[in-house]
Amino acid sequence: xxxxxxxxxxxxxxxxxxxxxxxxxxxxxxxxxxxxxxxxxxxxxxxxxxxxxxxxxxxxxxxxxxxxxxxxxxxxxxxxxxxxxxxxxxxxxxxxxxxxxxxxxxxxxxxxxxxxxxxxxxxxxxxxxxxxxxxxxxxxxxxxxxxxxxxxxxxxxxxxxxxxxxxxxxxxxxxxxxxxxxxxxxxxxxxxxxxxxxxxxxxxxxxxxxxxxxxxxxxxxxxxxxxxxxxxxxxxxxxxxxxxxxxxxxxxxxxxxxxxxxxxxxxxxxxxxxxxxxxxxxxxxxxxxxxxxxxxxxxxxxxxxxxxxxxxxxxxxxxxxxxxxxxxxxxxxxxxxxxxxxxxxxxxxxxxxxxxxxxxxxxxxxxxxxxxxxxxxxxxxxxxxxxxxxxxxxxxxxxxxxxxxxxxxxxxxxxxxxxxxxxxxxxxxxxxxxxxxxxxxxxxxxxxxxxxxxxxxxxxxxxxxxxxxxxxxxxxxxxxxxxxxxxxxxxxxxxxxxxxxxxxxxxxxxxxxxxxxxxxxxxxxxxxxxxxxxxxxxxxxxxxxxx
Amino acid sequence: xxxxxxxxxxxxxxxxxxxxxxxxxxxxxxxxxxxxxxxxxxxxxxxxxxxxxxxxxxxxxxxxxxxxxxxxxxxxxxxxxxxxxxxxxxxxxxxxxxxxxxxxxxxxxxxxxxxxxxxxxxxxxxxxxxxxxxxxxxxxxxxxxxxxxxxxxxxxxxxxxxxxxxxxxxxxxxxxxxxxxxxxxxxxxxxxxxxxxxxxxxxxxxxxxxxxxxxxxxxxxxxxxxxxxxxxxxxxxxxxxxxxxxxxxxxxxxxxxxxxxxxxxxxxxxxxxxxxxxxxxxxxxxxxxxxxxxxxxxxxxxxxxxxxxxxxxxxxxxxxxxxxxxxxxxxxxxxx
Ligand code: HEM
Numbered sequence: 001x002x003x004x005x006x007x008x009x010x011x012x013x014x015x016x017x018x019x020x021x022x023x024x025x026x027x028x029x030x031x032x033x034x035x036x037x038x039x040x041x042x043x044x045x046x047x048x049x050x051x052x053x054x055x056x057x058x059x060x061x062x063x064x065x066x067x068x069x070x071x072x073x074x075x076x077x078x079x080x081x082x083x084x085x086x087x088x089x090x091x092x093x094x095x096x097x098x099x100x101x102x103x104x105x106x107x108x109x110x111x112x113x114x115x116x117x118x119x120x121x122x123x124x125x126x127x128x129x130x131x132x133x134x135x136x137x138x139x140x141x142x143x144x145x146x147x148x149x150x151x152x153x154x155x156x157x158x159x160x161x162x163x164x165x166x167x168x169x170x171x172x173x174x175x176x177x178x179x180x181x182x183x184x185x186x187x188x189x190x191x192x193x194x195x196x197x198x199x200x201x202x203x204x205x206x207x208x209x210x211x212x213x214x215x216x217x218x219x220x221x222x223x224x225x226x227x228x229x230x231x232x233x234x235x236x237x238x239x240x241x242x243x244x245x246x247x248x249x250x251x252x253x254x255x256x257x258x259x260x261x262x263x264x265x266x267x268x269x270x271x272x273x274x275x276x277x278x279x280x281x282x283x284x285x286x287x288x289x290x291x292x293x294x295x296x297x298x299x300x301x302x303x304x305x306x307x308x309x310x311x312x313x314x315x316x317x318x319x320x321x322x323x324x325x326x327x328x329x330x331x332x333x334x335x336x337x338x339x340x341x342x343x344x345x346x347x348x349x350x351x352x353x354x355x356x357x358x359x360x361x362x363x364x365x366x367x368x369x370x371x372x373x374x375x376x377x378x379x380x381x382x383x384x385x386x387x388x389x390x391x392x393x394x395x396x397x398x399x400x401x402x403x404x405x406x407x408x409x410x411x412x413x414x415x416x417x418x419x420x421x422x423x424x425x426x427x428x429x430x431x432x433x434x435x436x437x438x439x440x441x442x443x444x445x446x447x448x449x450x451x452x453x454x455x456x457x458x459x460x461x462x463x464x465x466x467x468x469x470x471x472x473x474x475x476x477x478x479x480x481x482x483x484x485x486x487x488x489x490x491x492x493x494x495x496x497x498x499x500x501x502x503x504x505x506x507x508x509x510x511x512x513x514x515x516x517x518x519x520x521x522x523x524x525x526x527x528x529x530x531x532x533x534x535x536x537x538x539x540x541x542x543x544x545x546x547x
Numbered sequence: 548x549x550x551x552x553x554x555x556x557x558x559x560x561x562x563x564x565x566x567x568x569x570x571x572x573x574x575x576x577x578x579x580x581x582x583x584x585x586x587x588x589x590x591x592x593x594x595x596x597x598x599x600x601x602x603x604x605x606x607x608x609x610x611x612x613x614x615x616x617x618x619x620x621x622x623x624x625x626x627x628x629x630x631x632x633x634x635x636x637x638x639x640x641x642x643x644x645x646x647x648x649x650x651x652x653x654x655x656x657x658x659x660x661x662x663x664x665x666x667x668x669x670x671x672x673x674x675x676x677x678x679x680x681x682x683x684x685x686x687x688x689x690x691x692x693x694x695x696x697x698x699x700x701x702x703x704x705x706x707x708x709x710x711x712x713x714x715x716x717x718x719x720x721x722x723x724x725x726x727x728x729x730x731x732x733x734x735x736x737x738x739x740x741x742x743x744x745x746x747x748x749x750x751x752x753x754x755x756x757x758x759x760x761x762x763x764x765x766x767x768x769x770x771x772x773x774x775x776x777x778x779x780x781x782x783x784x785x786x787x788x789x790x791x792x793x794x795x796x797x798x799x800x801x802x803x804x805x806x807x808x809x810x811x812x813x814x815x816x817x818x819x820x821x822x823x824x825x826x827x828x829x830x831x832x833x834x835x836x837x838x839x840x841x842x843x844x845x846x847x848x849x850x851x852x853x854x855x856x857x858x859x860x861x862x863x864x865x866x867x868x869x870x871x872x873x874x875x876x877x878x879x880x881x882x883x
Pocket of ligand 1: 038107109475
């Protein structure tokens with residue numbers, strides 16, 4: 001079954017000077033359009049779409065994990081420029097991916113519109129007349145009876161009506177003119193059309209979100225706050241038509257963060273029950289409200305939502321420089337490296353005198369020394385310890401190209417050593433202070449707090465998408481489970497006064513299973529004369545036929 | 548009962564189910580062997596349109612293969628025994644699932660990791676088979692189904708086993724229940740459908756085989772129809788799982804309803820391939836064999852997503868495979 005329009009132009013008069021085999025541009029256009037909107041093209045485009053989606057699951061994607069992508073790019077300097085040109089780092093935004101789904105959409109619309117018209121006409125049309133030879137139908141049953149054809153057909157009409165069929169009755173007097181035609185299952189095509197239209201709706205909703213929405217992440221240590229504007233984000237991924245002025249002007253502070261650590265059983269050491277207690281203000285002069293932000297329970301403010309997606313430790317570190325001035329202080333987020341929350345972090349003190357100071361190293365929530373090696377026992381902070389190396393020199397922060405606050409550029413730094421040249425480490429537990437060598441300053445580990453990573457996003461069109469998918473599902477169910485069927489009953493009198501009854505059935509869906517239906521119709525027809533003439537034949541009579 | 552007791556019960560039930568599945572397989576194999584030569588076999592007419600007798604008690608299931616004229620007593624008994632054992636094994640299988648759920652504290656649905664997902668998925672295959680074997684005329688497929696279930700169950704017990712543990716926080720949502728249960732049902736049903744398509748392809752080549760298992764398999768049109776029905780059931784369920792509940796859950800847990808995460812990408816690929824399958828069935832020149840190939844491609848993407856992505860891809864947020872992940876993960880740590 002192809003869903004293209006009947007060829008309306010087939011008998012258009014040909015231009016006189018036309019040579020055979022030559023297509024006019026117009027015809028070529030029509031031909032192209034027919035190809036594009038054919039079922040086969042849809043099929044091929046669908047397969048292409050599936051194929052085109054694969055690279056994005058193998059190659060790291062910028063929009064999904066930018067850190068991973070940049071690492072991959074650093075490791076593959078040869079491939080990167082080529083991949084970049086091909087858009088392989090953002091497959092789902094690439095021109096070629098878009099080309100496939102746009103073609104599919106055009107094909108879809110071009111396919112649906114004519115089918116809508118056809119359906120509209122079919123809805124108001126009567127069931128088609130009974131074919132001459134019912135025995136040629138996939139399912140055909142034949143029997144004889146003493147009842148008059150009129151009686152049989154009246155009963156047929158009643159039986160079929162009860163089964164939900166739309167009827168058309170012909171009571172002609174000549175042979176072969178008395179029949180009942182019946183059709184049902186019109187909703188199948190409606191469901192199919194609804195499904196395909198809904199696919200377009202889904203795509204529009206999806207595109208709206210991608211173009212006008214944004215998604216950003218920020219790490220917020222306990223006790224600090226956040227105001228919703230682009231400068232406050234650690235990373236922000238806006239859609240191409242996103243307007244920063246449309247961002248909701250809310251702000252919040254993170255008052256407290258709770259975790260349950262599981263201390264027994266197979267997942268000992270795992271954390272759960274994350275709960276970030278927020279105080280938030282919906283806009284500048286809104287009253288304060290509170291919210292317990294948990295995983296799977298985002299906070300919605302207008303069209304924007306705030307999600308809790310990560311957490312970690314932020315040691316509170318204070319640095320005084322060689323002059324004894326307080327040059328650095330406060331919670332410093334460290335990034336977890338493993339499930340036990342051993343974390344990596346960096347402290348940059350550009351204002352220290354005589355020289356800027358940089359620290360880099362690890363935080364152990366529960367530190368233990370085993371055979372001289374530092375070991376982290378668990379994620380819960382039972383024995384918090386930092387162990388860092390110290391550097392002085394140019395931190396490279398003025399180079400302009402934004403530097404990660406979680407990485408130390410050591411190219412112009414010198415590592416500090418003890419006076420005797422041996423290894424120097426800042427190994428501290430809460431409350432302890434250490435002097436840096438060479439009078440560079442002092443470092444104090446005041447204590448430890450926690451940070452949460454919040455994802456903040458606005459996805460306009462989300463409900464359109466959801467509505468579209470739900471409609472698509474409804475359409476799909478109608479389309480797959482409603483059986484469009486036609487049944488015809490024909491009754492003719494033969495010379496002996498016996499009535500020949502032919503019942504034929506046609507299943508118009510691809511599942512094709514109409515035998516049961518026809519047999520039930522026949523059972524309904526013959527409820528009174530079963531004994532009289534014995535069983536019905538899977539009838540080839542009266543027109544003998546073999547197939 | 549204590550959690551420990553529930554867990555033990557679950558493990559024992561799995562073991563028992565495995566043994567009973569095996570016994571069921573054995574008796575089906577005996578049945579099979581005793582039917583190696585189908586006596587008095589007459590090839591059924593091989594037309595796509597099935598003419599069928601109605602009226603006086605015509606057989607309701609034309610797909611049923613032409614059974615031996617007088618099926619030997621042994622074949623009949625072993626067949627029945629196989630079915631009985633299969634049903635028993637399926638019940639034990641259910642017990643093991645319930646046990647897993649009850650063993651966790653707090654109680655939860657038993658599909659929190661690969662082991663449990665496989666346990667539940669194979670249960671659906673077996674249960675779906677029991678439920679549909681008459682309606683779709685699938686009785687002949689019993690030995691294959693049992694063999695598949697048994698194999699997957701063994702893989703689960705040997706390689707995927709995980710002790711009962713609470714769910715990671717992101718998995719702890721009622722959307723998980725709906726999402727995963729529909730994914731499992733769809734996976735099980737697609738797998739059965741794929742089985743029908745394989746047999747369709749095999750049988751299509753040698754429709755007149757008179758010996759062995761193949762002779763008991765229905766004719767290609769019936770297989771094609773059974774495959775279609777299974778796919779038609781599974782496709783909307785899959786749509787519901789990956790395009791409705793999945794995104795809703797992802798939205799709640801990770802803030803974006805569609806993130807092109809590898810797991811999502813492959814679920815989408817699977818969906819598109821099955822959409823292509825349904826199209827193929829309605830396209831002249833593609834229905835039949837090509838459609839069956841597409842169905843197989845669909846099963847391949849489906850299982851690749853479940854197994855392959857979990858093991859080979861490190862950048863998926865769907866951390867079924869990794870037990871040791873922190874409950875929530877920091878991602879995209881770059882500060883600009
Ligand atoms: C985004 C692209 C498309 C998707 C995801 C899609 C999906 C589907 C699905 C799942 C079905 C089977 C369920 C049903 O019968 O309703 C189907 C059927 C159908 N599709 Fe599409 N389709 C797409 C594009 C198209 C296009 C471009 C055409 C026009 C050529 C088309 C024509 C049809 C027709 C005629 C059927 C009915 C087949 C039958 O009678 O069984 N589809 N489509």
